[in-house]
Amino acid sequence: xxxxxxxxKCGKNRDIESxxxxxxxxxxIAKYCLFYYEEPCISGKGGSGAVFFTGCSLKCxxxxxxxxxxxxxxxxxxxxxxxxxxxxxxxxxxDNINLVNPTxxxxxxxxxxxxxxxxxxxxxxxxxxxxxxxxxxxxxxxxVFLPDFKYFDNESAKKYSNCDDYANVTKKAILxxxxxxxxxxxxxxxxxxxxxxxxxxxxxxxxSIDILDWISSNLINTKVxxxxxxxxxxxxxxxxxxxxxxxxxxxDKVVDKYLTLNLDGYIxxxxxxxTLYIPKxxx
Numbered sequence: 001x002x003x004x005x006x007x008x009k010c011g012k013n014r015d016i017e018s019x020x021x022x023x024x025x026x027x028x029i030a031k032y033c034l035f036y037y038e039e040p041c042i043s044g045k046g047g048s049g050a051v052f053f054t055g056c057s058l059k060c061x062x063x064x065x066x067x068x069x070x071x072x073x074x075x076x077x078x079x080x081x082x083x084x085x086x087x088x089x090x091x092x093x094x095d096n097i098n099l100v101n102p103t104x105x106x107x108x109x110x111x112x113x114x115x116x117x118x119x120x121x122x123x124x125x126x127x128x129x130x131x132x133x134x135x136x137x138x139x140x141x142x143x144v145f146l147p148d149f150k151y152f153d154n155e156s157a158k159k160y161s162n163c164d165d166y167a168n169v170t171k172k173a174i175l176x177x178x179x180x181x182x183x184x185x186x187x188x189x190x191x192x193x194x195x196x197x198x199x200x201x202x203x204x205x206x207x208s209i210d211i212l213d214w215i216s217s218n219l220i221n222t223k224v225x226x227x228x229x230x231x232x233x234x235x236x237x238x239x240x241x242x243x244x245x246x247x248x249x250x251x252d253k254v255v256d257k258y259l260t261l262n263l264d265g266y267i268x269x270x271x272x273x274x275t276l277y278i279p280k281x282x283x
Contacts (some may be wrong), residue, residue, distance in 0.1 A: 023055035049094025066234035
């Protein structure tokens with residue numbers, strides 16, 4: 001079957017070749033663990049039960065997970081093994097199952113969740129560049145959408161993520177996520193709903209402002225996680241303008257806008273810009 005799971009619509013027959021994302025029909029993961037570096041309503045006390053999938057339909061030059069997203073390093077597992085991982089993470093006390101960069105394995109993930117659906121929320125943690133039909137397909141099995149909104153300008157998306165329609169597609173996808181999952185919180189933990197992540201990047205603060213304005217106008221009462229952890233990684237050193245951390249001035253500019261708009265959610269400290277948040281890939 002030819003693959004049209006993501007907006008790339010590369011149409012590759014993944015039984016015999018890899019798609020643009022680098023994935024074929026075998027599930028490949030780089031790590032699963034209790035992860036404590038997510039938003040407070042996700043990490044909780046027990047940790048988020050994260051499963052880090054290999055491959056990606058974006059190709060961000062600065063990706064902190066570059067070894068698995070672009071170089072496709074990982075270990076092949078079966079659908080039954082993935083279901084067992086969900087069960088193991090739940091038994092370890094995870095507050096949720098956190099599917100990190102899952103889109104390219106949407107079909108296999110759904111099959112695994114049919115085998116075993118944990119009694120904790122399932123989180124779809126993605127880059128936001130999603131196909132509406134795929135969101136509809138996974139929605140009965142997913143409780144929380146946790147998308148990035150990286151760029152407001154398609155030119156930036158093309159330059160840094162090899163994606164010339166990111167902004168248009170992601171806006172539609174996030175609006176659809178909002179319709180699919182109204183927010184439900186229990187004891188300060190998200191049980192169902194949508195949280196939008198945006199990471200401030202060097203020299204792209206005007207786009208950050210536009211993104212926050214758009215969210216404020218189109219997604220009332222939606223939590224926004226403003227991230228300041230950008231650290232040059234992977235091929236960022238080939239792009240002088242983003243080969244540095246954000247400045248205090250850049251950080252303050254975007255945070256001031258966030259506060260002026262009275263957005264609700266989380267603001268990451270600028271001191272968070274470090275490689276601490278990159279897991280040690282043990283495959």
